[in-house]
Amino acid sequence: MPLLFDMPFEQLQTYQGTNPRPADHDTYWERALAEMRAVDPQVELVPAEFQVPFAHCFHLYFTGVGGARVHAKLLHPKDAPRPHPAVLMFHGYSGSSGDWSDKLGYVAAGYTVAALDCRGQGGLSQDPGGVAGWTLRGHIIRGLDDSPDKLLYRQIFLDTAQLACIVMEMPEVDPDRVGATGGSQGGGLTLACAALEPRIKLAAPVFPFLCDYQRVWHLELAKNAYAELEEYFRRFDPLHEREQEIFTKLGYIDVQHLAPRIQAEVMMATGFADRICPPSTQFAAYNKIRSKKSLRIYPDFGHENLPGNSDAIFQFLSRL
Template identity: 70%
Template sequence: MPLIDMSLEELKKYNGSSPCPSDMDEYWERALAEMKATDSKVELIPAEFQVPFAECFDLFFTGVKGARVHAKYLRPKNMDEKHPAILQFHGYSGNSGDWNDKLNYVAMGYSVAALDCRGQGGKSEDVGGVKGNTFNGHIIRGLDQSADDLLFRQIFLDTAQLARIVMDMPEVDETRVGAMGGSQGGALTLACAALEPGIKKLAPVYPFLCDYKRVWDMDLAKEAYAELKNYFRQFDPRHEREEEIFRKLGYIDLQNLVKRIQGEVFMNVGLMDSVCPPSTQFAAYNKINARKKMDIYPDFGHENIPQMMDRVYTFMMSL
């Protein structure tokens, strides 16, 4: 089997290279307290797109720092009993997608909520307010200020807040909520379940935002991770702050958050992934203490993988 990373035997033992801040737990407990103190001001607006068996809404809520955040929300019509729900998260720079691609879960009797990440391709608001690079680069956004200003802190909190909003919907059984997504969406799936322990099942696909130092050491700070190299070139060309930078990024490194996950995990990894290297994904997977399983695709990279989403759908059918 060709290799771009460690052997599979090594991957199964790998526990990451990036540091974990000593106050990681306190940092996220403080963040969650801020989120819970935020008045969500939820608004549901009927969407132009409608189908006979579902109701479709634009859902808006106020997240931390005052941003209005958008998600698509779909629910089945004419269901008298509470039912499960699925949260969906999109890839880096993308958006919540079309309405029609969520109807497979609605047809199964599930509600679906699909988040638009702040500052990316959807309708969510990015309130900004940081110095430094804002042209692109959400990983490094806020890096030159307090760790509380990291943009992915706010996006991670948005996922947990959306989960809580959906769980509180009168039609939803809050004990039967799942989360899923690929790449950045896989990362946000892990973040959501780490910050909202009520997530019962989660299916992250080749998750992004794991083990930044490993990405750097592999010289793969390009494509989705290009902003890491750009940051050093523009703001720390002699790497005098390298240790400090990777330590601060540790607050938004999923390998440092996944120990909080309580739901059942079904992760999917391609061993030829040069965008989100397999070792970075295993760094997170190996630290998950909850019930878990992984599907491994030896010949595939960061791409659509045959049969994978059918297997994710089957996994979610037992919510």
């Protein structure tokens, strides 16, 4: 399986990542989780304009860390046993939770579905801001010139865990039968959610984003979704005098460093021609997962639809 722009498959299988891990990474996330648990989520369910005969569809709103009102689409099957399993869905960078109809397969199979809108992206969730430094665009570098606690992806990662907790506490849902899935940013958030909420049973990430930022830089692939890394250096550290400091700070929100916390069984899919989220960055996270795991490899595919993978995920999550 040759990789013309990355490393050979044999090296990928043992690669442990390049981006530094902050020395206080564990205490940073324990403190973050304590902050999240102290928030009164003030959950609100609003009947959606979209309805079907076999499901109840709601707009779910909750208060996340920092006071943001966060939105998710919530669908409950009408005639499923109580309690029943649930699936959490996470979307790609800049996108949204998507259409109601693309969640109905899981609902028809008897699952509650909750699909998050990430703060400040294409959906309905709030991004109240409040950080020092550049806010023109770019969520990866949002808060980089402030305290590590102000990194935007810290808040988004916590939103995934808070949503999981809210869903697990619903009387309709069996908290021991909850899974998560998503692609690209959604793949990274699937892994982050499983790391921060250890009750997640099954996780199915697809070419996860938000992994091994420094490796992306070394490959000269800080383009597209990672373009803000290049923009940041060009604007604020053109001589790279702070390079180690910057990448170490990004290590707080590097999914590879959260991966050892995962207890869920993981099925990950990756394309070896992926120049958006290079394979080595994905393997940096995958190789640190200590729970049961498996990998679906598409040698000729990049950051695109992977044929048959949605069906494989559906069958994987049907084990909940």
